Amino acid sequence: MQSHLIILQKAIWSVTRIVNRDKSGATSNSAKMVSESTELDVRSSSIALGVKNLSKIFDSVAGKVVALDNINFTVKKGEFLSIVGPSGSGKSTLLNMIGALDRPTSGNVYIGGIDIFSLSDSEIATMRNSHIGFIFQSFNLINRTTVLKNVKLPGTIAGMAGSEANMRSIKILEALGIADKASQKPYNLSGGQQQRVAIARSLVNNPTIVLADEPTGNLDTKTGDDVFEMLKTLSHKFKRTIIMVTHNPELAESTDRSILIKDGRIERDVTN
């Protein structure tokens, strides 16, 4: 485990240097930077994510359903935040908003100081590709293709050269201890290994934040703990900003900070 962490550290630093070089000047011209008067200091270099007055109302047969009601919080760079709450509380809706998978009814989400919903759909897609890493509960790997192709997919979508995408992916797979599985198909791997592949995929473009939706939900306790420890290592040793949705209070307590969502509102915001 210790040797894996050392390799992981080197890999992350290496990938970070490459991506930061690539991203310089890549910010869209149409992206609106947050005004100085914004109440939340989301332009601070220490802030990775800012959520301001975020609300989401769904229209349903039964009428309007308020899924999120005036949510406000910031996440510091390198912070490991967990979002917990009962089923239907709005935590997944919140994660979808942060990940720009859905648009809010009102309010703003800032990633790296950019108001993401001021962007066009195409710019949002580019932003998701370069600034957000996704880890899904059910891994969401493409089973017909190899582990390596899965991991480098965000790089491929970004138009990265094949050799560079391969190099980055292999470094991360080495760091996560599954480089020997690179040429295998995901369905031949265990659940824990598949989630590691998903973690590797989320890191390949060196995103500003990593969003994990119940990343241990489909794993047994031991494997889930291993994956969780990996996320903690990413956050604490390599200063990755991680936002994890979970319904497991024990895991939530092990993160830097927990936000409890209930009925679409922040019920509690606790630093652990």
Added chain:
Amino acid sequence: MHPGDIFSLSFDALIDRKVRTVLTVLMVVLGSSLVVVLNGLSAGQSAFLESQFSALAANIIYVGSGQHSYHGSSSTVSITINNAVLSKISTLPYIESVTPEYSGSVEVDTGGETQHVTVTAMDPTKLTVILPNLQYVNGSTVNPNNRASALVGDTIANPPGATSPFVVLGQTIKLTYSYTATTGKSATEVQNYIVSGIMQPSGNSRIDSSIIISLAAGNQLLHKSTKYDQLIVAADSSDYVTTVQQELTTLYGPTLGVTTPSAIMAVTQKASSGNAAFTLMVGIIALVVGAVGIVTTLYNSVTERIREIGTMKAIGAQNIDILELFIVEAALIGIIGASLGLIIGMAAGYVLSIFTTTNIQGSGDVHIPPIYIPTDLLKVWVLSVTLSLAAGIYPAWKASRLSPMVALRRE
């Protein structure tokens, strides 16, 4: 995304669903190969007809009884073509010669082997009036006054596919003509002839598959009682064909069928073109069915891969990336299907032409090879690929418009 990456992902997706991909490609193959086969066979048939008529002299007019007219709709009244008619026509201006002819179907026996063929009775020296370039094999002699001699066409003498000739020069052949006697009873007339000449392939299938005997011998064998089946009128030159044709029509009206090789060719080519258009439509319908198969395949593929599409969009794929992935899948199906269709279609055309021969005037089987014109093949290929792409547009568009959140939620 780089084009190479899109191609790689699309190819992977097709390979992942091998059976379905193969079946879809097969639909395109069937459609495009059907168009190629039908096009090739139609072109071959047209070329065959042209070659048949181009071998005929341009100044020839065929005169038959009205009921046997080839000139548009057949008339209901006809006159008997006898020596009186022959003499009258011979006196008309701009006419070089008039050759009377009898014809009938007979059984030819070479002393063991038999064939059913057409026997044509006419002055054999006048064969070159119809076919100016007619040649005979060495040793042949044309005896216009010898009632016992016969000239044999190349197709009869050397049947296609046979290892040895059916008849040779100097051989005696027995012709048997079956007819209904005036008493109403079936009767047969049998005559022996000596093969005095064998014609080289003339390009005219009617002559190539005929036995030519003298007019007098024909009158006896076929029991014609000097009632000719046809007069072969040669105008002074091709410039006078229309004038003579009009004169004959004025003189005899619909009681005589008057036609020219160019008129026959025009009618047959019109029929051939109509047939070609019909068969082409059948082929295009098959192609459209193939395109519907592509729509079904890709639409199912979008439904099955909806979470994959959601994942790709979640990690940053643009709408255009997803659109391109599915369009390239459709294009690959189209390109592979159309290319295989061309190859298989061409091969099938040759095979079909070998195994299916065309019967000309009930007197012989003729092999008509298909003709593939490169520009036509290119058009079929482009049409197949275009239809495949068009079929892929809707599923691709639907996939590209999917919301990532909705797609990720779908089971």
